[in-house]
Amino acid sequence: MNKWNSFDTSWIISLFGTAVGAGILYLPIKAGGGGILPVIVMSFIIFPMVYLSHRALSRFVCQANGNDKDITYAAEEYFGRNVSICISILYFFAIFPICLAYCVGITNTFESFIYYQILPLVNENHSSDVPLGTLAGFIQSIYYNQTDKFATLKPLWRAGLVFILVSSFMLIMLFSEKLIIKVCQWLVYPLCAILFAFSLYLIPQWNLESITSVPPTIDFLTIVWLTLPVLVFSFNHSPAISTFSLNVKREYGTNAVAKSDSILLRTSIMLLAFVMFFVISCVLSLTPQELIEARAQNIPVLSYFANKLDNPLISYGGPLIAFLAISSSFFGHYFGAREGAYGIVRKCCKIAGNKEPNLKLIAIICTFAMYVIMLITAYVNPSVLGFIEDLGGPIIAAILFLMPIIAIYSVSKMKQFKNPALDAFVFITGLLTICTITYKLTL
Template identity: 75%
Template sequence: MKLKWNSFDTRWMLSLFGTAVGAGILFLPIKAGVGGFWPVVLMTIVIFPMIYLSHRALSRFVCQASGDDRDITHAAEEYFGRKISVFISILYFFAIFPICLAYCVGITNTFETFFYNQLLPLLDSSSSTYAFISGLYSINEVIIKDSNGVEVIKSVASLLPLYRAILAFLLVSIFMLIMLFSEELILKVCEWLVYPLCAVLFIFSIYLIPQWKFESITSIPDFKEFLTIVWLTLPVLVFSFNHSPAISTFSLSVKRYYKEDSVDKANQILLRTSIMLLLFVMFFVFSCVLSLNPQELQDARSQNIPVLSYFANKLDNPFISYGGPLVAFLAISTSFFGHYFGAREGAYGIVRKCYKLFGEENPNLKLIAICCTTLMYIIMVITAYINPSVLGFIEDLGGPIIAAILFLMPIFTIWSVSRFKKFQNKALDLFVFVTGILTIITVIYKLL
């Protein structure tokens, strides 16, 4: 029997779409476009089955658990026992928390470049205020490669250490103070913001069309370089399309609403979500890649800023100059709050499970919350100040660990737990498993 589409399905499709679309889309063009146009075409072909099949498998992982109130951590404990579930909880935490760190860096750099490139030019260059603000910056030289692979020197303004430390402390502290509000209220506000942000990004993609340059269409990297570019972009692609943080809640909701038809209905909703994401995200990526050459994309990476901030500095348009950083700020903020809730719960859960493993069934939950929150806050402030590469976090930590949970764990479950045998499909399962492995071993390749 074909299940009819209704408003419940539409709400969840939009919610999953909103979960995936966030700050990741602002950094994806910088990574995906370094090889030009044609590698992005192959990425578009590969990412759709990767993202649909993996999220479908993770949804089944939750749907097959006993009862309609057992989330992904309960399901892991049911299938594999308490000790293995602790390991999965740790993996889940380290898939989310590094992304929170990346967002702290991203928001600090967005503010920093906005002050220098948009606000400073508004001031009278002879004024004392101009002299003071410009004096907060130092001009550093970074080496990037142009489209022909030739190294060129680029001057980049960055805040002096003391002032960057103050900025990082203030911004992260504001984020953490917002966390004192009701979780339901914060998530509701983020949900309201997602759709205007998506509309703005879509309009921006269309706005860039007159800026498109088609020279990259005639340039094709050699076969080995072509495949290497696509392969090394997989972690950022997976991250940018990832809506796994909402899959557990989504699957339980569908399970309660549709009962025995939950798996089929979840498949239907996930398929439409994946199609919607593919069209939206990749249109934005193509529009950015066709508007910037590889040298400019490398320049954006060296400055460690989202692509909208780079366009704000490049295009002579007041709307983009001031609207771009604002959209980037809102996108990073909404993504941070959603990921922080997951990271915080993951940290609490790990400590609680460890207490129970050592025989303490009733640990002091308030003390656990205070200690975990304080430690995470200190790490986020220090990371925002140090300014490591945002794409580096996604490539080396976030993307590969998400792939382990999203691609490998459900497939391992399908082939090791008897109740999942009905879902086995050798060809599709092998595809998900292999692409997951390829995403994870990009870290090893980079190290070597």
């Protein structure tokens, strides 16, 4: 196999950056509900889940004919056009809800930052009698003045905030894809360092008494099971797997599978070390009641710490890091969502009889539709964890855990990768993740 080089390292950083986003910032809020011991158990099962599933999906793409056929083309080659449309739809809905969650997370992070960090600087007394001659005074009146006049302005303020933030994201997507990926790669370095430093900073505040608190066995297993969708979401870098696999195929040819396996292994190890240390540190530093409060506020855990801790560096740095982490991950997921949307429309056009659809028109229509949906969702402000638990995690599991394993046992060129024990583990954990939806429906 080829020696390790900068190409390989850059992809580890890109895949890591795709995974580190809203998931890691909301995972402590979900995982910590049952104490620290279920989190420790999660640390042991998530590594094989992440590595084996992403490896299988990468092989799914790598084994397709040609060096420019993404996951939607691979699905059509293996399963036929009709089945591939269903897979393309699933692929899209596995990723696009994540983009929606990120838009909500970015908006709430920014709004929380304004309310808890910026406005107190404007007026330490939080007076409601504020002149409107300045933007700061106008914003403060919206947040602190409870009169009917300003209450009607608050929805308009959120609408304006949503429009600015989501539009900024979409404008950035007009730049070169290589440039965006490069910028996101560079963002990962400070994010890694800061998240690790923050995890260390919380150590003196750890409540080690919670280690002795063990839920009853049934409750323990239920907590771990119901956290699977958020775990899958938090470690998920499948939106970048298609692009990653195609680049590895072009770079290494016949050695693509072995090289992609090696890169994904290192990525999974890196994610396990950073993500779970961060989660454990956060969970040991917050009470169950505080975790419930953070969920109710619909903000990432860094924003909650920024509002809780009496430390200016955390107060201002926490939301900034949350903003950067969610932003960098949004771009990686948006590439995957866009790829899925284009694939769905393209296949539908061909079925309708248009063998040569206008790809530029498809791109314009899909982009505009996604943009409008993101604006509306960010304004409505649904629960981010609800998105992850009910949509993102389970649908990701269907694409990431089930589809490649089915291909391994039904597609001739994939059968060389059979490993019954490991394949069973991936398939079963995928099913368990999906089945969390049925459990919630029965409550």
